[in-house]
Amino acid sequence: MQLVQKAFIIPFIVACAMFIEAVDANIVVTALPSIARDFGRDPVALQIAVTSYVVGLGVFIPICGWMADRFGARRIFGTAIGLFIVASLLCAVAQSLAMLTVARFIQGIGGAMMVPVGRILIFRAMPRHELVRAMNYISLPALLGPAFGPLLGGFLTTYLHWRLVFLINLPIGLYGVWLTRRFIPYTREAHPGRLDWTGFVLSAIGGAVLLLGLSLIGGALVPTRYALVLCAIGATMVGSYVFYARRVALPLLDLRFFRIPTFQASVLGGSLFRIGLGAWPFLLPLSMQEAHGMTAFQAGGIACGSAVGGMFMKSLAPRALRRFGFRTTLLYNAAFAGVAIAICGLLFPGTPVWLIWLVVLLGGFFPALQFTGLNTLAYAEIKSTEVGRATSLASVVQQLSLGLGVTIAGMVVQATRALHGSATLGWEDFAPAYFVVGLFSLMSIPVTRRLAPGTGDDIARGHRAKE
Template sequence: MPLALGAFIVPLIVACAMFMENVDSTVIVTSLPVIARDFGTDPIVLKLAVTSYVIGLGVFIPICGWVADRFGSRTVFRTAIGVFVAGSLMCAASTSLATLVAARFVQGVGGALMVPVGRIIIFRSMPKSEFIRAVNYLTVPALLGPVVGPPIGGFITTYLHWRLIFFVNVPIGILGIWLTNRHIQNLREPHPGRLDGFGFALSASGAALMMLGLSLIGSDLVSGAATFTMCALGAALLFAYWFYASRVEAPVLDLRLLRIPSFHASVVGGSLFRIGLGAVPFLLPLALQEGLGMTAFQSGSITCASAFGAIFMKAIASPVLARFGFRAVLMFNAALAGCAIAVYGLFFPGTPHWLIWCVVLVGGIFPSLQFTSLNSLAYADIPMRDISRATGVSSVIQQLSLGLGVTIAGIVLQISHVLQGHKAIVWSDFWPAFLVVGLFSCASIPVTSRLPHGSGDELARGKRGNA
């Protein structure tokens, strides 16, 4: 393959896979209230369809690098696309909440291998002179997915049928597999080393049980005793992993990296922030449809406004960081983001749609700046030899915190609904949930305030030229 063609086609293939995942994650949240009515279940319980995907994604990310080295990046990448598409078809064929949750978990497993292995392919197959161009290609799906996903999902759900939203992935996936076979080399490491199977079993089963147990609170799928048992067992397994990982040389998730102040602030503080922001894609469409009576298409046309705010902020994030520094931005911006989330709870029937759109647009600005800051700061003081391990720790905790945000929002919404005594969900049930998840975003401030003054300043100044 000519170098010029490879510099274009390989990043494009990976970008298409990322676009498929980004669109899928945004179209389904717009359709959840309609899916709930078809299944005859409470819309709040449909949070399981979101968290099950995050569980599949989070628990399998730690082994994606080893699997790619062992079986070859092309083999794993195309298999991951196939698994993701198969999960999409299973979602379309689902006839109950349980089958939809299982299908979403399958999608999560595919996504866990697809996107990280795609990044590995980029950095192993591209010359260093083409890295910046390749990374620019990869940012496009992250920006466009939240823009086109909600309106597409809303349109299909309102005017066609919600099952059709899952068929959007099929042609993209088939094309991706075909292009992968033609243009991506099957690179692998001859000796990838030993996989920490015991550590993976502890961390994966503990996280899965803990997240699933929390997600089942308030549902009728299992008894309260079973839910408590799952949470307790999951917590015990995670504690056992923490004890185990501190005593082995190369654990699957090296939690000792959290001793680095900048990495600790990015991962721990960032996770508290992501709990708040992870709830919004689930909570806001539900509030607009169930609380304000909008159609799925109207809801999707409004929720995509936050993506425009995010795109605007990405254009000016580097100068902002260079001017004020990471510590000040992370602290003050977290407060602004938390307030923006809480304001969503003030929407009431009769609020003009254009006003809601503008509020959501502004609300997308602060999370974008926070994510840019957190993701940049994460590697400020990480030695080159530890970047791979740091990426695994950061990615898993990020994904699980996003899922935890959905779970917490659902629990608070259920409590609010019961306490207010409404037969069906109404607009006034939502403000406590938006307030609580907004406070989680603000809870990251004490963590980031411990950063030494000047942390990441060299990185921020270096980013000025890339603005």
């Protein structure tokens, strides 16, 4: 039983948790127009439900490792699943956008703890020679979630009710809690050290307040002046953290990593790219329903095309990086991805479905290659002893940039519609948003150009040696 537990049960438990998190991050986008109608809100205002989840996910990632060491990885992992399913139930019974926003933020906190702590459980429980097999198990949810989520969400919304989108998390989550208590051993570190609470409050909470404030501008949830006050408070806290981090030896998020060229290109340049790609899952199902007149299920079928393109590229990415090198690949591929996103703004109502699906497929193909290159390059010059701290910084910036993408896309759609003076959303309201977020992908190119020719070639040769 011990062999089965280590070889299958623990990776299976972690994979199930990661699957519901990956699905939930993508399942709600196809339901947004239906939720908006039930709440009597504008569909674009529902961007806050997407942003609040990403913010909750991003800001709590840096302290998950410390919490697992301090209170025990099994306890934190089980608590995270429990928090996630309670928040899912709150989402399902939400009667207002404000309640849904709070519940989605709590969901994000649970998801933030599930994924990194799940990896900690595997690394601590699995023998070294079983790690590759275990990591293969938990890599599947990341691939299947973006494909399965929009399709399932669209089906439930079209043929049943949008509230079921959240209720399907409950049986899987409850089973995961039972499995966690039954099969995962309890471990904890004797001396996890002191957490940088000042850094956490200034950076994480400041970033969350700033991003949520931006999401509320022009919406109907709070007056715009209150949203601007939140933005000012968040910006002040983030600015204070920059000053604070320079004076502390080991800050929670060490900004000194940005001095490393490869890390800077991967995280800062990559975040500009992620702003464009963060808007993609929000804009696509919404525009397909509001501008093209599709059902939620049809829109979900279109949206999953990007995940199919991403899965196909996964097998080709190492070859492309070996053939052209990291710098060249990232430069040209950023342009291809930006153009693929912008083209969606040209897909007017009546465009053949097969052509839309082909464009969306390419819209997932190029970003998958970009993410593979960016995520690999981030650690090219990072010392092994500093990987954990570098990962915390990269994860927070990446998640917040995805949320910022949703926010910017929503603001552009709202501004365009205001200029047109239309009460309903049309194709002409979404086109500029696609162009703007596609432009962000192109804006990452100057950052990548700073890399020296040949950067990362030793990593590419390492891929070849392994094969």
